[in-house]
Amino acid sequence: MTDRNQRFAGRRIYLTGAASGIGRATAQILAQGGAKLALVDVNEAGLKIVASETGGVVLPTDLRDGAAIDRSVAQAAEQLGGLDGVVNCAGVPSGGLIDQLSPDEWDRVVAINLTAPYRVCHAAVPLMRGEANGSIVNVASGVGLLPTAAGATAYAASKGGLIAFTRALAKDVGPSIRANCVCPGVAETPMTERILHSQDEASAAAFVAQYTLNRVADAAEIAEGIAFLLSHEASFVTGSTLSVDGGRVFH
Template identity: 45%
Template structure:
């Protein structure tokens, strides 16, 4: 621990599992105060039991809920100077099999949810010095897979939305994007089950380093972009994907 986030007040969405949960652990070790947001309150509470922080249940697609919960988070923390949007859902259905309602749901959670939380947090982010937003996109935002067009499109939109608001909010608020490849999380398990040995090998074969990432490897990249070590960095999309995409 180096206290790289000492005194920082950070909201994390999707804090109950995967990258969000592991990043909460890292942020807590580095001295941040946290508001842990998730649709699954019990999962967020489990993260809080490890890391401390305030727990809030929220559906990121519901504007009224988001506005209320972000306001409550700011009150609990005494302000907001960091935001990690990690909430997201995955589908790998192709264009022939995905229904319009599911397509809209993926875009609504991944893109609209990110927009709503960012907008709700802005009054507090603008009041703080050195504020930063990190949004989670995907390596599929840079190079799509053979299936999963809805997911790839939603994450590419998150990336470009983030680049756009990086211009809009500079110099007061930095905005950056992390593009993870396949990572050992419940989301990846949805696509290829942990006990599907051959499937996991085939998935890893898409990566130069022939393996999946660990959540803490993604969290360490998020930590860098959230910290003042990245004070001159805004609008970048950082791929942490074991060499799946070179760009």
């Protein structure tokens, strides 16, 4: 069995959304396991904090800019000495019923949640071919499997698309690279703060009651699922969707 404290030794991983939330928790777990990290986010100040915790390389990147993604991936491979792992964790929420959802808002959500992972993979896969233990993990959402409420069309479509993209991607990149998807349930992160803490006590309780474990996740619990799929322990897992959701969606 691989020593957990060294299970990512020698790995070189490109991680988006690294400045906070699930991305930050993932960076911490991977660094503890010995990985070298390229930390990617639009929030440069947040990246510098995470870099101080993990020793990662800071790559501020606007994921709506395809050319910036290409440069970022190339810089990561240069500074880390190659790439054998990618985690597409960056994401943005969206709300509003369909007749209130502007085309600009739709485009923004799809650009970051779906098109950016495509651009990252498009740039990274040629660099990963031939590497041992190549693995891509895309972070979607349980909402992509089963929407929780009205007003989530853009977000659910982007995350559902990411799930389908990952399944197809596994065919494209195998057998040398694995590709899998994590679908988190609700976790304590900056993105969910408004949902979790702006409701009255009864509404908050009803929201959490959708989850069989009857609680909100810590970001590290989601990050552990991501780390598993990146690791050698998941060496025979590809094209899979792992729900780390406290039992809201059974499939």
